Amino acid sequence: MKRIQKIAVIGGGGRTGQYLVNQLIEKGYPLKLLLRHPENFTIQSPLVSIVHGDVLDAHAVHELVEGCDAVLSTVGQRKGEPLVASGAILNVLNAAGGRPVRYVVLAGLNVDAPTDVKGEETQKATEWMRSTFPEIHADRQKSYELLAQSDAGWTMVRVPYIEFNGDRSEVKVSATDSPGTRIDAADIAAFMIAQLTDDTWLRKAPFISN
Template identity: 80%
Template sequence: MEGIQKIAVIGGGGRTGQYLVNQLLKKGYSLKLLLRHPENFTIQNPQIEIVHGDVLNPDAVQTLLDGCDAVLSTAGQRQGEPLVASQASVNILNAIGDRPVRYVVLAGLNVDTPTDRKGEETAKATEWMRTTFPTIHNDRQKSYAVLAESNAEWIMVRVPYIEFNGNRSEVKVSGVDSPGTKIDAADIAAFMIGQLADDTWLRKAPFISN
């Protein structure tokens, strides 16, 4: 996608999200961040506009996406709180409407797609998530279904265990199985940003790892 100038970010106050925000700023983008607790956000930059609200609130999401050319989300499930993944995608897709706004969303490797050929390790991790956190697993799966049934320009990035060393290294990508067991948050951020201008994985859910 050419001509992207302003990007909406959801989950920018989280550990992975802060890598995303910093890398986007270095590339010169203007950002709109949806934050539930803006008072706790420490990144200061005149290119950041903050929208105080929750991704589960359709009005807040509509305000966030107003004037934005793309939306990146690293929002995760909050312990003991309402389910996030599927409702967030519904709210975001409704706010996008018919506009050509690309939506890149982070997910775990436990999400299944029809073209997967998950190996033993990925299948084991998927089953662990399905049995240990069945409600969260099902909600993330529902999020994928919401995207797959839409006409939006979406990419769901599936990742294994996330490290927070900030060390960039080679990123392996696969459409059928996780190519590794871990990935650094800095590489997740870089890959997600790369999807703004790359149609290789459009309307697909690639696995990435180091």
């Protein structure tokens, strides 16, 4: 496996993303962060450089990914704004330009994969998302299809309800169904970072929970 030298982070200014950034800094990784509002970003470290821009701007994403060996994304849909999931993935894949960039992206339970055997609770959550936010659901599903059809070294991490206690605990992982109903953002961050040095879930979409 190629050693990761520098990491691009998308969504690092968000609630889950800040856990991710702090843990990456603790591990000593040099980072490039794509931020729409860098003036509001409070994490300070000499390991962090900032690219000012939006993930839906192809030029900004190209600047972000340039020189990086991995991309970690926790970007979520913004209320009242253009659909982001599939557009972000297209921009990252295009910016990588066929280079072997490790790409780990966060998603919800509602995304379907061919190997899924979703239980009642997970299926209920999926159907709720499909009926309540059909456009967002379709866009997130499209993001999975784009990854699956690409040659990229991707992992899509699917999670249930996110808590923000910062408490680390056991993480359960499944290829077929969500093993639980909640997970802490600190554990999401740790699992995503672990994918940088572990190919167990390469080109797969595991469910994780506490």
